[in-house]
Amino acid sequence: MRPIVLIPARMASTRLPGKPLADIHGAPMIVHVWRRAREADVGPVVVAADDPAIVAAVEEAGGRAILTQADHASGSDRIAEALARLDPERRHDTIVNVQGDLPTIAPQAVRAAAALGQADIVTLATPIRRAEERDDPNVVKAIGTPIGERRLRALYFTRATAPWGEGELLHHIGLYAYRREALETFVRLPRSTLEKRERLEQLRALEAGMRIDIALVDVAPLGVDTPQDLERARERLAP
Secondary structure (H helix, E strand, O other): OEEEEEEEOOOOOOOOOOHHEEEOOEEEEEEEEEEEHHHOOOEEEEEEEEEHHHHHHHHHOEEEEEEOOOOOOOOOHHHHHHHHHHOOOOOOOEEEEEOOHHHHHHHHHHHHHOOOOOEEEEEEEEEEHHHHOOOOOOOEEEEEEEEEEEEEEEEEEEEOOOOOOOOOEEEEEEEEEEEEEHEEEHHHHOHHHHHHHHHHOOHHHHHHHOEEEEOOOOOOOOOOOOOHHHHHHHHHOOO
């Protein structure tokens, strides 16, 4: 496999405007994400941004960034544009999509997603340990059947508390690795029925018959969506 890591980043955020450039101990948040992705050492890392200020911040830190259209509906669409422009020769066949608001993502989590195996798409999950998260619709649950050590084949993703009965629940982590052909197919598909109902983009792939595997990791990274999340990120990343 010949992976490339792409980090979509956009300035618009209802709850935290200018989120990619939010300062965390002297560096913009997007730079922290770029550093974690580089530490994974799975392939070249490029930020796909919607604003020149993000590109400038990444380049100032020594990284590579590309300016994409501002009106993409999702991060998947943004990285698809970036990939087509960065790699017209199709040298990279595995695309790892690391969200630009995960400054605490562990490099080993990026590596776990990059191991596609037989799947079209690989994503991540970790066992839910806090009781209040079991019923929280903002904590997406991953449901799958075991196919190997710390690996499941995804059956469904939901905001509901599922599956029913005794046993652990899995917190889905929105980091994805795609076969190149799978990403190109995915972004051409119309939004699906369950995707619109649950507001979960990955259901479009399942409804289209694509195979998603889930790699289990030990800890969920902190996603930064609010000023409170930003403060928690600063605490976790304190030198």
